[in-house]
Amino acid sequence: MMTKIVNSWNDFDPLKHVIVGRADHSCIPPEEPATSEKVPIDSTMRGMWGPRPLETVEKANIQLDNLVKVLTERGVKVDRPEPLQWNQPVITPDFRTGSMMTCMPPRDTLLTIGSEIIEAAMSFRCRFWEYLAFRPLLSRYFNEDPEFLWSQAPRPRLSDKSYKHNYYDERISLEERLVRTANKDFVTTEEEILFDAADVMRVGKDLFIQHGLTTNRKAMEWFKRKYPDMRIHAVNFPGDPYPIHIDATFVPLRPGLIINNPHRRLPKEQRVIFEKNGWEIVDAAQPAHTEPPPLCYSSVWLSMNCLVLDHKTVIVEASEVHQLEQMDKLGMNVIPVAFRDAYAFGGGLHCATADVYREGTCQDYFP
Numbered sequence: 001m002m003t004k005i006v007n008s009w010n011d012f013d014p015l016k017h018v019i020v021g022r023a024d025h026s027c028i029p030p031e032e033p034a035t036s037e038k039v040p041i042d043s044t045m046r047g048m049w050g051p052r053p054l055e056t057v058e059k060a061n062i063q064l065d066n067l068v069k070v071l072t073e074r075g076v077k078v079d080r081p082e083p084l085q086w087n088q089p090v091i092t093p094d095f096r097t098g099s100m101m102t103c104m105p106p107r108d109t110l111l112t113i114g115s116e117i118i119e120a121a122m123s124f125r126c127r128f129w130e131y132l133a134f135r136p137l138l139s140r141y142f143n144e145d146p147e148f149l150w151s152q153a154p155r156p157r158l159s160d161k162s163y164k165h166n167y168y169d170e171r172i173s174l175e176e177r178l179v180r181t182a183n184k185d186f187v188t189t190e191e192e193i194l195f196d197a198a199d200v201m202r203v204g205k206d207l208f209i210q211h212g213l214t215t216n217r218k219a220m221e222w223f224k225r226k227y228p229d230m231r232i233h234a235v236n237f238p239g240d241p242y243p244i245h246i247d248a249t250f251v252p253l254r255p256g257l258i259i260n261n262p263h264r265r266l267p268k269e270q271r272v273i274f275e276k277n278g279w280e281i282v283d284a285a286q287p288a289h290t291e292p293p294p295l296c297y298s299s300v301w302l303s304m305n306c307l308v309l310d311h312k313t314v315i316v317e318a319s320e321v322h323q324l325e326q327m328d329k330l331g332m333n334v335i336p337v338a339f340r341d342a343y344a345f346g347g348g349l350h351c352a353t354a355d356v357y358r359e360g361t362c363q364d365y366f367p
């Protein structure tokens with residue numbers, strides 16, 4: 001039967017259909033020019049790569065399955081990807097790396113804009129084939145939804161020209177990293193279009209795209225040409241020494257309200273568009289934890305990586321007591337869901353999902 005399956009213009013309108021990742025076969029990838037910096041020098045992960053311990057995969061899958069149950073009980077349709085054997089090498093004419101990673105965080109790979117889903121360019125070599133795990137779903141949407149636009153960003157070559165080499169010298173201090181963020185000096189070059197979908201915050205007619213370690217300026221130019229009727233804004237968060245993905249930094253909860261990581265505040269000049277249009281930017285609550293879980297690449301700020309179900313309802317990680325309380329004060333109904341066992345596989349509740357259908361149309365929130 002032909003029917004409309006794909007539609008989503010933002011992260012807050014009523015969610016009806018979503019993809020939730022799977023942790024099966026996930027690997028810690030070998031170091032490569034784009035990722036080596038994410039492993040602290042004294043971490044037990046240093047130099048370690050290969051399949052993640054099976055018991056951690058099982059624990060993550062239990063929490064992912066529980067998220068599916070919570071969503072299904074609330075009437076949200078859920079689809080799941082088909083994981084590949086991620087421990088295979090990636091070999092192209094331009095590079096070789098020892099293994100792939102995972103398909104747990106669909107948000108990094110799939111970008112839904114209206115009735116279109118774009119398979120993102122991606123900027124890590126180990127994630128080059130990740131979109132294949134979602135192909136069975138996208139193929140089905142294409143067969144069943146006559147309006148579904150299935151797109152892929154230009155495939156990057158990810159050759160040595162795409163990265164600044166020795167950018168992450170081990171002696172670089174945190175302060176130096178912050179200077180580089182402030183100077184918009186990132187590990188990726190402008191050789192080709194590079195972006196991860198999770199660097200794009202969708203708010204109707206406006207796309208706010210984080211320029212950082214995983215997304216470059218050429219990607220912004222590509223978005224401008226692809227969507228001449230939309231407004232593309234490059235945003236930067238100078239307080240972030242590792243600017244990767246916008247969704248633990250700047251998270252919209254409903255029209256007019258955004259929570260912002262207090263360590264990574266949006267600079268004054270970039271706040272204007274929100275303030276002029278009556279949007280409130282609120283500092284997110286402190287995380288409840290001082291450390292991320294073991295073998296996790298993300299920061300403790302996954303506390304704010306929430307999944308909004310509609311303008312009044314949000315799913316927040318169950319142990320994040322301060323974030324739960326803040327959501328309540330901001331007038332949201334909060335559904336706590338335990339999710340820390342899944343963090344190491346690529347992120348929190350927002351990362352672990354990708355929109356297929358939200359009610360609503362393309363609104364102009366910033367006229």
Ligand code: NVA
Nearest residue numbers: 244245248298299347
């Ligand atoms: N750079 C982010 C990843 C968010 C999903 C963080 O670790 O804070």
